[in-house]
Amino acid sequence: MTDLFRLENICQRYNGRQVLSLDEFSVGEGAIVGLAGHNGSGKSTLMRMLSFLESPDSGKIFYDGNEVREPDLSLRREVTMLTQEPYLLKRSVEANVAYGLELRGENNVHDRVCDSLIQVGLDPDKFLHRNWFELSGGEAQRVALAARLVLNPRVLLLDEPTASLDFESTQLIHDASVSVREEQGTTLVIVSHDHLWLEEVSDTIYRLENGQLAG
Structure with missing residues (x-):
């Protein structure tokens, strides 16, 4: 399997305290x-580096065989991250999911938004015109995931995406996330305290302790 990401001699410090050493x-x-x-x-911290939102104090990050020094917009468009706290625009569900596509000048936006909502278990007839404040926590997280899946990312990063969610939303997010690897070849990196799920879906699991890979 060809490496998509490779990190070498990474060190990151916050206020002089080492938080990551790989x-x-x-x-x-x-x-x-x-x-x-x-x-x-x-x-x-590692997830923010993989999403090109943070650069290490020292070391090198390679993506698709090339060293990344100053990530450009094209790289950030290939990699997207879903965190525990969904960020939604103060707009309708349709406007939230369509936002990234419209920024890119994509076509068939409405149909793609509907397909993405279906993928995360939300009926477009019921949710397209619902406002952001009318959503439950699980529904908001699924809308946030739909907004990422609709972009067909090359890499999907999931940082505790189902913490504090109900069982139904958790299962739908799990299923939708893993299906993009099967259907589109998307690369996934998943942070989760749900160890059973990690063991079920992951090809490899790394454990971090004090900023280092545990043996």
Whole structure:
């Protein structure tokens, strides 16, 4: 399997405190990689680096065989992340899911939005025109996931996406996330305290302790 991400000699510090130290870390293209570890172990820091939202103090990040020094818009368009707290625009469900497509000047936006909502278990007839404040926590998280899936990302990063959600929403998010690997070859990196799910879906699971990979 060809490496899509490769990190070498990564070190990150916050206020002088080392939070991440990785000699080597890689993610194969089309793989599902799980990240486990206690709070504060460095998982979210690593995810921000993989999403090109944060650069390390030292070390190198390679993506698709090329070193990334100053990530450009094209890279950020290939990689998207869903976190525990969904961020929705103060608009309708349809406007939220369509936003990224409209920014890119894509066609067939309405149909693609409907398909994406169906993928996360939301009936377009019931949800398209619903406002952001009318959604439950689980529904909001599924809308946030739909807004990412509609972009057909090359990489989907999931940072505790189902924490505090009800069982139905959790299962729908799990199923929709994994299906994009099967249907589109999307690479996934998943942070979750749901170890049973990680073990079920991941090709490889890495455990982080104190910012380092545990043996």
